[in-house]
Amino acid sequence: MDASSTTQKRKASSPEASIGATSSEQHDSKKARTTKSSGSKAEQQQHADDCEDPECEGCAEGEIVLQFETTPSATELFQMAREEAAREEEDMENDADGSAGASSGILKPGLSRMAKALYDKALEEFEAFEKANAHIDLHDGGEVAQDVIDTKIQHAACVVAVGNAMPSLEMLEEGNRMFEELQKLTGDQEEDKGKGKGKGKEENEGVENGTRKELQKNGTSLVGSGIAKISLARELRRRAIKAAMPVDEDEQDQKDAFDDEETHRAAATVGKREAGLVQDALKQFERGLVLLKSKGGSVFGQESIRVAQELEEYGVALDMQLNSDLATQVLDSAVQHIAAAQEVNSELVDDNADVLCIKGSCIFSKARLANHHGDESESKRILEEAIQILLKAEEMQGDREDAKTKETLGQAFMMTAVLLEEEDAIMEAYDNATNRLLRALELNPFNDALRQQIDAMQVGDEDEGDGYEDEYEDDDEDDGEVGAEEADDE
Numbered sequence: 001m002d003a004s005s006t007t008q009k010r011k012a013s014s015p016e017a018s019i020g021a022t023s024s025e026q027h028d029s030k031k032a033r034t035t036k037s038s039g040s041k042a043e044q045q046q047h048a049d050d051c052e053d054p055e056c057e058g059c060a061e062g063e064i065v066l067q068f069e070t071t072p073s074a075t076e077l078f079q080m081a082r083e084e085a086a087r088e089e090e091d092m093e094n095d096a097d098g099s100a101g102a103s104s105g106i107l108k109p110g111l112s113r114m115a116k117a118l119y120d121k122a123l124e125e126f127e128a129f130e131k132a133n134a135h136i137d138l139h140d141g142g143e144v145a146q147d148v149i150d151t152k153i154q155h156a157a158c159v160v161a162v163g164n165a166m167p168s169l170e171m172l173e174e175g176n177r178m179f180e181e182l183q184k185l186t187g188d189q190e191e192d193k194g195k196g197k198g199k200g201k202e203e204n205e206g207v208e209n210g211t212r213k214e215l216q217k218n219g220t221s222l223v224g225s226g227i228a229k230i231s232l233a234r235e236l237r238r239r240a241i242k243a244a245m246p247v248d249e250d251e252q253d254q255k256d257a258f259d260d261e262e263t264h265r266a267a268a269t270v271g272k273r274e275a276g277l278v279q280d281a282l283k284q285f286e287r288g289l290v291l292l293k294s295k296g297g298s299v300f301g302q303e304s305i306r307v308a309q310e311l312e313e314y315g316v317a318l319d320m321q322l323n324s325d326l327a328t329q330v331l332d333s334a335v336q337h338i339a340a341a342q343e344v345n346s347e348l349v350d351d352n353a354d355v356l357c358i359k360g361s362c363i364f365s366k367a368r369l370a371n372h373h374g375d376e377s378e379s380k381r382i383l384e385e386a387i388q389i390l391l392k393a394e395e396m397q398g399d400r401e402d403a404k405t406k407e408t409l410g411q412a413f414m415m416t417a418v419l420l421e422e423e424d425a426i427m428e429a430y431d432n433a434t435n436r437l438l439r440a441l442e443l444n445p446f447n448d449a450l451r452q453q454i455d456a457m458q459v460g461d462e463d464e465g466d467g468y469e470d471e472y473e474d475d476d477e478d479d480g481e482v483g484a485e486e487a488d489d490e
Helices: 016-021 074-094 113-132 143-165 169-186 199-208 212-244 251-259 261-268 272-295 299-315 324-344 353-372 376-397 403-419 423-443 448-462 467-473 475-485
Strands: 034-036 044-046 106-108
Touching: 074 113, 074 143, 113 143, 143 169, 143 212, 169 212, 212 261, 212 272, 212 299, 272 299, 272 324, 299 324, 299 353, 324 353, 353 376, 353 403, 376 403, 403 423, 423 448
Parallel strands: none
Antiparallel strands: 034 044
16 A cells, blocks of 8 residues: 555545555654664654553554545455555565564554554444444345445454454454354354254255355355454464563573473463364354355355465464374365365466465475374475475565565475485585575564574584474474464463
8 A cells, every 4th residue: 555645546446446545644743752772773763652561662653644535435444454464564574674664664563553544444434334224134134234244244354353463362352252243143153053954955055046145145254253263262372372481581581481391381282262262263164165165256265265374374383292183183174275275266376376385384284293193204295295385385486585485495494304314415405494594584583483493503503513403303392482472372
């Protein structure tokens, strides 16, 4: 989105076409506390009067004032916010010198002031719309009622998106609650447990009676509900790991505390509530995608990939040894959803580097699981498959380098170096690994777990190159460090 000072004419054909309609003016209206930046540049950061957050990177750098020649709907604002957030994240990763936070208005990685302003405006408009239509009977099946339900689905999805971006457990809880209420409105509740009556028959009759549009809406609600649940599980996981860390900010103290086996196991083992959320999400995804597939068209393929992405993000954060069964279930489901999308439209996968990266990441994690189970030959076979997929994604990205692809491919080569026996092949794999991991850190300097891994590898190099082997010989320790960014809260 071009945050220019001149209002541009907005096309109303689609949310995507309306991105250029937003303009902003920055006002230094709330300048109180200032701090010096911890980076290499001596920059002052502005803070609001009531800001006491020691991690804040400048919350009063200027307010964003949104102006529109034609007022967009709440759903269009939501789409703008999502695309702005994605653009800012990509810009941050592509800024190899790590100065994106100063140049693009990033408060914290992945969240910009412009995106926050758009999300806030979208939520405001959603609430206003629902208030204005509170008198509508949502069970009458009419066009107006269906429009209100559609907007409620988008409202809930927006709340979940904000909860993920902040991140905010409260927002994710609210989004989950909103989707549960929507299931009552759209008839998406799971059939009475124990009755075993034909859900498939009812859905097929619906298609035969020409209710495909209604099925699509219900499917979208179910997929959205699954995303709300897996997002909540991901935030619980992040909080559990964070809670296990000491308050002391010294990095070595944190690592030593987390290396304590009892502390690690308690934090990294998935709790009952989190596991329940994941199982519910898997069911919602399955049912929702069945409904979307009944409609046909491109929606099913696109949503299948979206679901796979959510599952991959959660699955790779799990400790593979302590949560082997759950990790297998989540990663297998992600791969299956990508295969389903590929079946309906191969271009969605084969011609998309980002989707190939997701697929390669899942298969790499499955190789790690096989290694944990003691099946070295199967682990090598799966690992080679993952590397070939990731190499293809890397080649397709070209100059548009992606931090995640580089890191995943680097970790795969590192695991290869540990499993090989021939010295020249080991060194070649190790060089491939280090080159990509270093580049991944340049692309995303906020990746503290990767930075710690690289530091440990460099120490290992000084000690005759033995230090890196522990990464995959004792993979549960690696999982604990990676999981420190996305963990569980019981």
